[in-house]
Amino acid sequence: MSTWKTVCELIEIPVLGSRIVRSESEGDIAVFRNAEDEVFAVHDKCPHKGGPLSQGIVHGKSVTCPLHSWKIGLDTGEAQAPDVGCTKRYDCKVENGMVLLNLA
């Protein structure tokens, strides 16, 4: 079952930036926008020590965690080698300038 929900307008997320979306069931989710206007959503916790990924620097399709610089792939949620770990990812898309998030 898909449960797409509208989060905000795309322009409300800075290019190469993010917004935090708070969900009662899932906790904080980081929604990112990259230079190509693609959007990604992952659980806002680094698999390393729980750092808020939403506050990291975004580059390509990755974000660097602000606490200890782990690089997390935004499309997979996986840490880049040699680090090992994974954070939950969510389906996320842009339709008519609105960012939609699927929490299912």
Place this chain on the structure above:
Amino acid sequence: MEKLKLVMIGNGMAGCRTLEELLKHAPDLYDITVFGAEPHPNYNRIMLSPVLAGEMGVKDIILNPLDWYRENKINLHLGKKIEKIDRVNRTVIASDGTKAQYDRLLLATGSSPFILPVPGNDLPGVIGYRDIADTDMMIEAARLYKHAVVIGAGLLGLEAANGLLLRGMDVTVVHIADWIMERQLDKASADMLMHSLEQKGIKFKLNASTSELVKGESGRVCALKLKDGETIPADIVVMAAGIRPNAELAKAAGIHSNRGVVVNDTMQTYDPRVYAIGECAEHRGVAYGLVAPLFEQAKVCANHLAMHGIGRYTGSVTSTKLKVTGIDVFSAGDFMGGDGTEEIVLHDPSGGVYKKLVLKDEKLIGAVMYGDTSDGGWYFQLLKDQQNVAEMRDSLMFGEMAHASRVGDVGHQGHNKAAMMADTAEVCGCNGVCKGTIVKAIKEQGLFTLDEVKKQTKAASSCGSCTGLVEQILASTLGGAYQQTNPSDKPVCGCTDHNHGEVRKAIVDKHLLTVSDVMKELAWKTPNGCATCRPALNYYLISSWPHEAKDDPQSRYINERHHANIQKDGTYSVVPRMLGGLTTPDELRAIADVADKFKVPTVKVTGGQRIDLLGVKKEDLPKMWEDLSKAGMVSGHAYGKSIRTVKTCVGAEHCRFGTQKSMSMGVKLETMLFGMYSPHKVKLAVSGCPRNCAEAGIKDVGVIGVDSGYEIYVAGNGGIKTEVAEFLVKVSTDEEVMEYSAAFLQLYREEGYYLERTCHYVARVGLDYVKKIILDDAERRKELYERMLYSLQGFEDPWLQAVKDPEIRKRYEILAV
């Protein structure tokens, strides 16, 4: 478009390193074909000795497994020796008839052992020592036979002798010169080495030349006859009397060669389509036989193959280290000395220690060490850097520790003896990495550089204070194969080949104003950089073009993007500005009120004389700032690569010893520097008298009041490695303190590399240079001062901006679903 064809002849360390570098630069430029005469993928040839000695297996020394070739779509021909290069048709032809066309050809054919021209040199049982097959043959011989003779007591010969001895053979080394390893050691150290090898059981014949290898009944070699008539039994004879570059193929194709294939500084041969690299190449008259220079060559060669056209190879200084377990020998440079040189020698024959340092014109030009080689890496660095050692001369012999302790250096930036550390000793205190883990990673994963060790083990990847130590461990594990890179020359990060200096120069020269312009101009390899390069670029832009380049918040580290200090749980800390550490009851009341209102769990007084409110939620930040702003308080910049605090003592305002008004001086300095971003954090202090209660001696700029004025000290550091600030100048007025301090900081802002503290900057350029600009050139000092004031003009409090500007304020809000 069809890709260009690159063919590489030879599949060894130099060639494969070139391909690795090339694939990093231009992964899609070439269709690559590799011909290797051996049936193995690229392996670490310098580790054959431990294989022979039984300390490692063949699979342990493979550097590029077959998967690597597959993943990079390299067409690999193993066991095929190229017989001919047809330059007219740009084709190479292998022994089995395989042909390959090329647009670029890379010769990486290596070298061969020199086989003595004596009768019997082609008998079964007579071999060189070069590859896995030779090693296997020696291991096999050790199983079947008793007597081994090694011809040549160089590095390779001794390692072969040691290996065969450990495999149970009776080994004699025949050597033509007066002492062993005469290319690397002087007589004294060589005698000590020979003595300890004799104690292990190896026999030596010096001043001995071979006249004949005698054939036994089985048709195999059975003995070696010396010119003086003596006969030594030998079931296996290992020729280790030097190497010859494999240049025949190039010579036959008409490519100019002397000993090796002659190349220019870009590793090109006389045929511009053909490059040569490694042991087969001859550069400026030298054909290198050690691995470190080959890696430098590989970098340059790859750069040109990738058509970047930057990078030049200008030759290498080499050092050697013998890989015989339990025996430590090190030598580098011109260790024999001669006219115009001086020697410092320490010789303790019964203690088994010998060190000789050769100096010329107050510089170290050579070193030989036996027994205790733990400082080898340090000496080698001094030698390569051509550093003047006059000042450390009296402690030079006793190594880096002695030198470091003499200058009162309590830091620990690798000032330990890496080689003497136990495997269980912790090297990296941030990430909990011990020496054994690092050594294991270096050996098993074939690591050669600091970056590789950082990536694979995490050692030295956090605060970096153990970098020197990790480099020493690399040096002591790899020996001559380790090549330290000069940090200033390192690329900014993996996204570019340009170093910090080049990036800043491009920004200044070409008037670049945005991060993406810089990336375009300098051909960045990634679409929008990474968390390492973007903040650096943003800093260089805003510091080079104040009021022109626009600050890019997304290229700022989170603390500077949100003007608060991120903590381990994702909350922030807020530090309001208190000029010079002075505050008022009203300010304290405002702080107490916000702490109550926003339920701040921890309130702490900082080292910089401020009050830190810890544990603030991101969404509360603007609200808290709004309250603080109303009370007249602004951002304290405690979170940034920026001006942090000016710490002051009470001074002449109240103190009975005070000679100058340190509080008001501090307030003036901090007011002037409000909003100053810099390569790294900047801390100041002002003390009112030489008792120096504000601890000005460990600040980036420290001002100490004396009766007749102020003394200004610069480039101190109280952090990772304590550095005592150095005296810059004595001035008499407050205005001069402002001018000189600002001029120094502006120079640092314009020339310091991103994340380089003032102490590192001054160490890099030299205090004399700084003095020349700030003290001797009044005009430049004034210009620097004015540029500082200009770039700080109109700086708006970032807290107030976030309060007033709804667009900015939105960034702190949390969305809901």
